[in-house]
Amino acid sequence: MNAIKTLWKQKTIKIGSLTALVWFFALLDWLWIHMLPDTLLVALFAAVLFGSTAFFHRQYKQRATNKLQFWAAFTICVPVWWHAGIFFCEWLGLEVFRAYFARGGLATFFITGLAWVIWALEKHAQQVEAARRQEFSLDNVLQRTQSEGRDESHKIWNPLDPHAWYYGRKAPRLNQSLNGFVSYSILFGLICMILSQFQGCTQYYDLPAGGGENQAVQQVVKVQKVIRTKFILNPYSAINYNTPELDDVKLELNEVTAHRYTKMGFGEGEGAGFAGGTSDGAVGFVRLEYPGGDWNQDFGIGGDMNMLLKYAELTGQKIAKKTQAYSPAQLKTFDGVRCPPLLYITGQQNISLGNNDVKILQEYINDKHGMIFGDNGGSRHFHNQFISMMQRIVPDVRPVRIPTDDPIHTRPFQITRVPYVAPHGGEEALGWFKDGRWVAYYHPGDIGDAWADGHAGVSQDIWANCYRLGVNIMSYAHIEHAKWRLAQKQSDGEE
Amino acid sequence: MKSNRFQLLLALLVTTLTSSVFAQTKITEMSLDRWAKLREVERYQLNIAEKYFKEKKYDVAMSEYEKYLSLYERSDAASFAQLKWSLCLNQLRKQNTAIKEGFQSVIDYWPDSPDAAKASYLIGRTYVAIGRVSYGKKAYQQTIEDYPDNPVAVYSLSGLAEIAGQEKDETSLVKIWKRLAFDIERTKLTASTCASAANSLASYYFGKATFPDALKSLQANYKEEQLAYYVYYYVRSPLGTLVGKEETNVAGLRLADQTVAYLRSNLETDLSTDELKAKATEQWNRMIEVEKYSRRDDKVLAAYKAMLATFGNTDAILGSLADYHASQKRYDQARSIYRQFKDKVQGLAKVAASFVAEGNVTEAVGVYKQLAGVDAENAATWKGAEAAAYVGVKMYPQAIQIYRSLVASDALNSQKWLWALATTQRDANQLKEAIGTFRQCENFPENYRQMAGCHRALKEYKEALILYGQIIGGSEPMAPWAQLQIGYTYEQMASTELAIKAFQKCCKEYPKASYASTAHAHLQNKYKISVTLGGGTDE
Structure with missing residues (x-):
């Protein structure tokens, strides 16, 4: 107790503990609580980052005098830098770097821990061996040799002792290190798995509150010509018909030109949005970070963010601050009901999904009512990859060419012909229809490029239609999901 | 299990393609009786619309059918015009509108017309085409209930078979095939669909190695004298798959034995005329082919031996036997048989080809030279083959020399030799020469x-x-x-x-x-x- 009090009196410990406390609180708020305003959170993270860097800098200068203290400081700083890196990348909208920081940080954290484990093992082993050398007695050894064989009761079980019987006699130190490495890796993996399963790690995707109709909003001028009984006149007839001038003829045209300013969304509520949504909810644009290829084509600001902004402009719905990317494992952490309704997949190389990833995507489509939006980013190969991926996810559904009069092509905007930038996977938009809805939409010609800055140089007509098609697909997925969420809520209520 | 699925799919594909194409042709046509009843003006307007439909100008055709409906609403062909209007929408990929405003209107406004049944079937087919399989299934079932005696009921059954295949519902699939193959009375309009189902069923049973059931399915389609050929035709692929897998090998060999026994029992024994001899040869060849699919070398050779004993040493049988040896890489045996040919030129050509296949160009060239001497009339062809043999082993200078001489000597085929020369020069990296030669070619x-x-x-x-x-x-x-x-x-x-x-x-x-x-x-x-x-x- 006295030792703790003495320690607490030290200035460094006081500052360190305070910084750790602030960092922990900022982390909690950023990940789960969401109570602090963004600016304050940025300030807190910046302060912690600055403090930890200054602390590390001081330790770096003194590294020659106390190496151990330097490495301990480094170990403490790693998670702080790691999380600050992710936070600032996210804040600045650098989604690609965010992914690199997340992975790099985890890897560094793992390696640092591993280094400490090996160091501790080595240190302990040296101590054990030193103690053993002190206890060494030649008589005992000779006596043991004469008695032939080893005494089973003297087997060493302690894994920290390199002479433990299960390390063998050939290379016990190597085997001990290997054991340390394997045990640490398993433990690290297990902790990661447990943390990801932890309720606090469940992610939520809330729809924006409001309501609206799923109606076609584009101005449609429909001219209906009334066909009347025709009289064939004989111009040489004795009867004089009073034929009116062409300009005087009033055609009976039924013109529907009214622009219907309908709220976009689903259900009843104030403002454009979705019934059952929340005030914190926002429409997001989520893409799959799949292994094997270039999943991050046209990702973030200047890419799919343009689409999200256009969605807000055209529908009036509240949108997320930035687009997101999740790996299949991260997708699994989403709540069973409050999960992203649409998952965008693009690229031009391989889609290397493992069986577990496929199961997650199956669960996403079948149990979480999600929808996949595939976009061929640049090769026939990706087309084949996507089709075979879908074959694994929904083996009982065959892809079909989506009709032009399907709701996904007509609401809210009328898409008479599917626009594309380049026909990487042909010209046909394909769909997978299951349980009364499209579970996947495949665009063959790089729609993401048309959304990006510069619009790939295609004509305005094409890129504007690409945006409209994007809005249609996003709207379709969100409306279908909102309907399903309401149905889930009602069935829960009945139960 | 996988092979069974594959066979099931293959069989299903055959049924679907043949029956749907057939159904499509008949459904888009109007019966002559109805056509005869139309007034001249109606026929005129309908002809215009049909013309555009055939030219695949569906948007124009649609407006012409619409015009017909406006002008001759009470005509007997109004329902037909409405049906075709819907088919135009289908082609324009507005299938939802086609179903709701097209086909359904035919059923609602002209329920007693022959087009109502077609529309009912087409609703099902269109639903399936746009991925709404469950709706399609219901529509097909409705069609079968509403129009049990109409050919569309048969087409709908075939459609249900397609869905069952897609859903991997083997029990339903076989049940439907059986109904189509055995229970339905075959008319001009339904025969093709029923026959396809029977063939698919036969393929399925062959895949299961149940020969009697497969034979019974084929008997529903073919007369006794045609049956042996179709048994041979449909058994090959499933047999190859069964024999190729360890777990089904025994069943495959049993199937091969049953098939060979059946084919043997149907062999023509009267060899008195050339025609009968040719027929018998064909039957023997089919039997040997089945043995080849069962991959039993000894049985294949024994069958050839028996065939030679029956027909004597003809070039055709010897050639077939030698080709079999060559396919098993027994080149020496193959060549010794080729050399027994009565037609020496043909025999030598085969010998040379077998040397080329073996990679022995020197010997092949020797034989080709011999051929050029023996068959002087076709010397250019043999020289060309000699050059091709050189190209095969990248001995380009020799090949180029021969091609050059051929360009000069065989004026009739100069373009062919020029192209061969140019590609050889290109492959030999004589690019400048190749450009010159390509320039003389005429295949822009x-x-x-x-x-x-x-x-x-x-x-x-x-x-x-x-x-x-x-x-x-x-x-x-x-x-x-x-x-x-x-x-x-x-x-x-x-x-x-x-x-x-x-x-x-x-x-x-x-x-x-x-x-x-x-x-x-x-x-x-x-x-x-x-x-x-x-x-x-x-x-």
């Missing part, structure tokens, strides 16, 4: 394409660019490819800006070509340029 744009390739290999990029330009001007189908190649050529010239422009031009000028896709991806990947131009819409 392929020769220009090759010439440009040679120029690029020689780093004569400007010449290559000119040739690509000429291809763009002279061959519309090859133009996108040539434009893409211009880009690559500029790239080789290190003219990045021009290369980018060329790739962008490829995207812009030919946005629907697959080369535009390549150019677009290349611009993005290599130059990190997102402004690739182009863009289009689907048809």
